Amino acid sequence: MKRIEEQTYYEILEVAPDATSREIQQAYEHAKETFQNDSVAIYSLFSEKEMKKIQEVIEEAYRVLTEETLRKNYDQTHLSSLNLKWPKSEKLPETPESPMEKKTYLPFSEISIELGEGPYRGKMLKQIRERMGMDLKTISMETRIPVKILEVIEEETVERLPARVYLKGFLKGYAQCLGLDPNKVIEDYLHSLEPAKKK
């Protein structure tokens, strides 16, 4: 583990070295909120001195990483010597294991625009996945949803779908993995099941 002063600005803000300015902005807002003096999440953990240091370095990281020239210079002096801990397009080690940790979507959201806004049914999810060149095994590893369940979801095999509450969790994980809006996917998918279930 590294001391605060040894961490790169990317580590301070918990973003990848190839983070977009939007990601940096979001990460900064999260860090600022987390480490403000009256934040409940850090209550009793840090001393006043530690807090002050963290707050300062968050501001400095944000200042440097949001200014193109400063960031370029910073990258040259800091990242090359660190062997680029997170090579481009690879996710952060912090990358969530669970679907709910939505902070780091895979950068696929443009595809959802390309394919329109749903309605997301099994077939549609399959199409989007195939267009991304991802097989079910990869999705399964990414989301920890068993391949069998993904298949059932894509094929809409109604009688083999897991119970509604679990299905929602799986759909959320799958949607996030594809970079789609989980709520929209869940809504569309469950909606599409309604008439089939009544039959």
Place this chain on the structure above:
Amino acid sequence: MKDREMGQPTNVNRKMIWTIGGGKGGSGKSFLAANMGICLSQLGLKVILIDADLGGANLHTFLGVPPPTFSLSDFIQKRVSHLEEVLIPTSVPNLQLLSGAQDLLNAADTKSVQKRKILRSIQHLESDYILVDLGGGNALNTLDFFLISDGGILVVTPEPTSIENTYRFLKSAFYRRLRGAVSSSSAKILIDGAMDRKNELGIQNPSDLIEAMNRISEEEAKRVVAEVEGFHPNLILNQVRTKKDIEVGFSIRSACKKYFGIHLHYLGYVVYDQDVGNSIRKRKPLVLENPRSKAAQCVAEIASKLANKHPMAIRFQGEER
């Protein structure tokens, strides 16, 4: 019945033991243990709930079963010959309860040999999942159980009191883990010192400790760093009322990264829901009594994540077992 000799690797690899601890009384550990256990069993997984809450064992009440007459002590005192015999059935298929409070965690006198023996017996119980409700204390045995399980879950509510106690628990568990990894007495003394913020060495946080450890022995310092990196506790935020409350979970994760250097895994949150109180008063588990309630759906979602960590064991609803 199968022969269950010690050390026999019957299905041990498939089984996962999760412990639920930390925080303070009333943060929802027993509620979550009982209801997650039911959700997992509804997925077709065989689940055993262990009540190890020293101060306030009442997992049975959450499940709507009478106070257990058998407990782990009947097994330890050799009043029964197999641990299976003290398992208490519940109204939920696939779900059994084991009352173990006094024996598991009581007692400064639970020797580590005995602890390991109990643990091994538990590991050999036939099940896919074992959920242990540790209660809120910071006793050494509680910490040990939390640390040796496959996954330790902290249950926190977004209030300063709960968060303070959770960090206290996490610090104790963290340093205990490090202490177990070093071998020299000087390294152990250093870690003991680090737990007291007013220590003479000026060690204020884990980074300071590693630096100080490096001065004693590089080898020991390396071991400590490896332990830090391998420590991945889990977090469930309970009784959230606002979107901002949900964010507190992410903030706790960031704070743990900065302070301890550990990756805390935010498993999920459960919304504040009056149906929870109602179900407890009725002594009927929420996910059975009111599965459509918001809180029940949150619990089910978290349970499905736990099930996903055990892909071998997942079965479809309606599929034959």
